[in-house]
Amino acid sequence: MKTAVIGADGQLGSDLRKIIPDNELIPLTIKDLDIADYEKTRAVLLAAAPSVVINTAAYHRVDDCEINDNEAYRVNAHGAKNLSLICRELNIDLVHISTDYVFSGDRMSPYSETDPPDPKTAYGISKLAGEQFVKYLIPAHYVVRTCGLYGVAGCLGKGGGNFVENMIRKAAAGEAIKVVDDEIVGPTYTFDLAQKIWELVRTKKYGLYHITNSGQCSWWEFASEIFKIQGIDVKIKKTSAAEFKAMAHRPKFSILENKMLERSGLSGMRPWKEALRAYLEERGRSIR
Numbered sequence: 001m002k003t004a005v006i007g008a009d010g011q012l013g014s015d016l017r018k019i020i021p022d023n024e025l026i027p028l029t030i031k032d033l034d035i036a037d038y039e040k041t042r043a044v045l046l047a048a049a050p051s052v053v054i055n056t057a058a059y060h061r062v063d064d065c066e067i068n069d070n071e072a073y074r075v076n077a078h079g080a081k082n083l084s085l086i087c088r089e090l091n092i093d094l095v096h097i098s099t100d101y102v103f104s105g106d107r108m109s110p111y112s113e114t115d116p117p118d119p120k121t122a123y124g125i126s127k128l129a130g131e132q133f134v135k136y137l138i139p140a141h142y143v144v145r146t147c148g149l150y151g152v153a154g155c156l157g158k159g160g161g162n163f164v165e166n167m168i169r170k171a172a173a174g175e176a177i178k179v180v181d182d183e184i185v186g187p188t189y190t191f192d193l194a195q196k197i198w199e200l201v202r203t204k205k206y207g208l209y210h211i212t213n214s215g216q217c218s219w220w221e222f223a224s225e226i227f228k229i230q231g232i233d234v235k236i237k238k239t240s241a242a243e244f245k246a247m248a249h250r251p252k253f254s255i256l257e258n259k260m261l262e263r264s265g266l267s268g269m270r271p272w273k274e275a276l277r278a279y280l281e282e283r284g285r286s287i288r
């Protein structure tokens with residue numbers, strides 16, 4: 001069984017590459033194909049002949065999506081539509097990665113896979129459109145929604161860093177650190193997500209899945225834990241989303257209940273603090 005990973009040099013793609021055995025992996029980057037280009041994508045997948053495609057590619061600078069929504073729909077919606085049509089035609093299972101931003105985050109209880117989406121941003125709407133194409137065009141699909149990703153490779157779509165590294169860099173530079181305390185997230189280590197996706201694709205239990213490390217925290221609590229694990233004493237000021245004044249609406253509460261994982265008999269994800277410690281170890285940071 002060969003698995004093609006699209007976005008193979010991205011944050012999640014890089015960890016999928018670590019997990020999938022070399023002789024089963026077809027790593028594809030933007031140099032190989034643009035998912036919004038139907039003909040090219042079809043030609044590459046036809047030649048590579050995988051049994052599974054994992055699509056991690058997205059246009060996901062949330063604020064930029066508000067200004068450049070055409071690009072958001074081109075990649076996140078039409079790209080997903082192209083992959084759905086091609087994979088259906090070529091008899092390939094499709095794994096499509098989506099986001100907590102399909103929910104507004106206006107309520108303060110976890111969202112499960114059966115909750116109706118209500119996106120508030122161009123990014124969220126474009127990702128929901130992508131999900132819908134996958135859902136209605138190809139029966140052999142897994143849509144995986146996740147949240148607050150960080151991984152060793154860093155997020156290419158957001159300039160190559162991630163929240164953890166940004167915090168560490170700011171502290172090392174002696175910059176004042178101010179972090180939002182009124183948005184609740186489920187930070188998720190891409191290595192853990194990659195492992196779970198790799199388990200999931202072999203079940204053939206198609207459908208919609210929420211996959212995040214367990215537990216929840218505010219961004220401020222997440223930042224505090226980054227330094228606590230490393231035994232670094234740093235003052236982090238609390239701020240609010242309103243004070244931060246981002247262009248796009250940010251969900252206040254982004255917790256995704258991983259109900260379908262449990263129903264499918266797969267083990268749950270470890271707590272976010274354990275995953276963060278594992279990430280810092282992997283990065284070779286000194287930890288307490």
Ligand SMILES: NC(=O)c1ccc[n+]([C@@H]2O[C@H](COP(=O)([O-])OP(=O)(O)OC[C@H]3O[C@@H](n4cnc5c(N)ncnc54)[C@H](OP(=O)(O)O)[C@@H]3O)[C@@H](O)[C@H]2O)c1
Nearest residue numbers: 007010011012034035057058097099146148149155156157
């Ligand atoms: N990051 C988060 O916090 C987060 C949270 C929830 C959900 N997600 C979702 O998780 C997925 C993976 O995120 P990530 O953090 O791993 O992203 P990433 O590091 O930006 O990786 C995405 C990869 O896709 C490639 N790509 C972008 N547009 C493409 C296109 N049109 N055709 C082919 N390849 C393209 C990128 O290449 P270039 O950069 O070289 O163009 C990059 O290698 C995305 O679907 C995202 O929506 C992310």
